[in-house]
Amino acid sequence: MQLPESQVAVLEAASADEATSVDALAEATDLPPETVTGAVFELEDEGLVAVDERVDETIALTDEGREYAAEALPEVRLYEAALEAGADTDPVQMGQVIGASGLEGPQVDIALSNYARKGYGTIDSGEITADSDADPDADAEANALATLKGTGETPRDAVDVDADTLEQLDRRGLVGISETTVREVTLTERAVTELMAGIETAETVGQVTPELLTSGEWEDVEFADYNVEADAEQFEGGNVHILRQTAERVKDVLVGMGFQEMEGPHVDADFWINDCLFMPQDHPARTHWDRFALEEPTHIDDLPEDLVDRVERAHKEGVGEDGEGYHSPWDEDFARALALRGHTTSLSTRYLSGEQIGEIEPPARFFSVEKVYRNDTLDPTHLLEFFQIEGWVMAEDLSVRDLMGTFEEFYAQFGIEDIQFKPHYNPYTEPSFELFGTHPTTGELVEIGNSGIFREEMLEPLGVECDVMAWGLALERLLMLMYGFEDIRDIHGTLCDLELLRNTEVTY
Incomplete structure (x- = not known):
């Protein structure tokens, strides 16, 4: 029996008694993994090897996940600060609690978006409360981060974390879940028989190259058989999204x-996005956890002065004989703030x-x-x-x-x-x-x-x-x-x- 050199190398390195991974075969044959993979599939078509595939999942903390594993989740820090401020008794101004928590930048929004979800308390009209019965020690996400702390990449089945918690951590970007397809190869009885009888290395060429044509060697070499029944590789072209x-x-x-x-x-000024819409500046939809404000630049320079005056008057006094407006604060600096x-x-x-x-x-x-x-x-x-x-x-x-x-x-x-x-x-x-x-x-x-x-x-x-x-x-x-x-x-x-x-x- 004659086979290409790569296939012969794989057969000689594989075993009939125990499965050998493609990576192990690549190391044993000194061939690239992709060459070994191609040879394995061709040998499988010939009935010489059996291939078993499985998908292995590994889990590892991201940089953000490691930070929270070391310090605490933002919502836990917010809850602890709220308790210190007495929010378990009476509502406390949220700015005061955020300042005491030491949270900054994106961590503030992360804490606010998860605080009520986990039952730590409520956030309403700029005030925060804390549920004294909440237990941060029972926080499944925090406990999962502690479990994964210092483990590096860990097999999924070796991690004692339930699927829902892991999915939530993945959604928050606190863990990375990697999937790897592992292929293991075992020799069939036919392969053992052929190896005992002796397999010759076929000097075959699988592709016509410019060098073969210009040198004339193509007339003397033996080309590998072309399997017209094999599945062609599928290429997905680009398309306009639906x-x-x-x-x-x-x-x-x-x-x-x-x-x-x-x-x-x-990106526009709050003036055009909300103030011109007769949206009061203390409307809940205009708070920082409902909009994406810009860090640089923070404000617009050019607004039509006459229009600004008319909009401000409508907010404060209303329009027409029966108009009353909102009788709420109106700040031009807030109107000039930039946001998406x-x-x-x-x-x-x-x-x-x-x-x-x-x-x-x-x-x-x-x-x-x-x-x-x-x-x-x-x-x-x-x-x-x-x-x-x-x-x-x-x-x-x-x-x-x-x-x-x-x-x-x-x-x-x-x-x-x-x-x-x-x-x-x-x-x-x-x-x-x-x-x-x-x-x-x-x-x-x-x-x-x-x-x-x-x-x-x-x-x-x-x-x-x-x-x-x-x-x-x-x-x-x-x-x-x-x-x-x-x-x-x-x-x-x-x-x-x-x-x-x-x-x-x-x-x-």
Whole structure:
């Protein structure tokens, strides 16, 4: 029997009595692991070896995980500081507790996002409480970090940590989980028989090279057999992401409905993002754990002074004879603070005020399909960044029926005709309502957007003298209704399901 040199080397190094790993065979034969792997599969096809595959998991703490294993989890430090401040008796100002905890930078947000989740207490309106019955010593994540401390890479089955806790630590980036495919080889009876009879090394060539052709040696060498029945290696080409394809489809639909597209910065002043929307500066959505503020630069320099004065007056005094405003603090320095936009309505305020492209005369229709950023808790329907379908119509005598009819026409273009509406409250629209659609797989109602008629307190400072109806719709939720996705993390982000994306048929 004749075999290529690499296959002969593998057979001679392998054993019929015990399995030998590919790495061990590579070391014994002095061949690269990939060469040994190829030879093993070819020998398996010939019935000369049996190959057993398994996936080994190893776990190791990340740098952040090692830091918390040595010091304490941020939420535990926050809880201990809250107890020291007496928050188990009465609510305490959160700034005081954070300062006492010694937490800085991102650790503050980490502590706040995990504090209530673990039952250490509550956080509400800038105050914190501590549950005296909470027990940090029973914190499963903290105990798991202590177990893994100083172990380096450890086999998963050797770690006494439950799967849910390990998954949570992995999601927080405190542990790294590595998967390695281990292949072990055992000689078959046929291989033993052939080895005893003697196997010759075949001087074969597996590939035609330029050197063989130019030297003429190709006429004298023996080429290896080409297995036309072997599975070819699969190559996955690039493709436009289904989310981007749907975004382009949305743009086409809205342009077809007579809308023009808006453009603007992803980083903007709180003035454009919230103050122009008649959002009070003490609104919970404007706190640092709901938005992503910029560290450098921190503030915008250029804001239209007259508009700033009018917006401030609307917040403090209201608009019109019956307007009262919020009677709450209004700080121009806060309005100039820069942050990643939490909604694309910042584009709407720029355009409606005339600052972006000049004064706009009614009737007018504008839209955008752009990314927004929110410090939400990740779950099947929420991400830290997502795409919002922003739109507004400026005209005389608009009504809620006009708004509902616009939605029905828009969603019908995507085969969705069961939109439901629910009254809602927004600081910047009145009346307001949320939109819901029925998920095609689960049958549950899924919130897909928010809308309403802009309030006078918002429009008057911007210089708009007619009605404006507006909305913010979620592009990812539209995909859920179109394709039956149940978890938006499957379609984009680090956990996306590539096979799902490759095999989903795009609908037009």
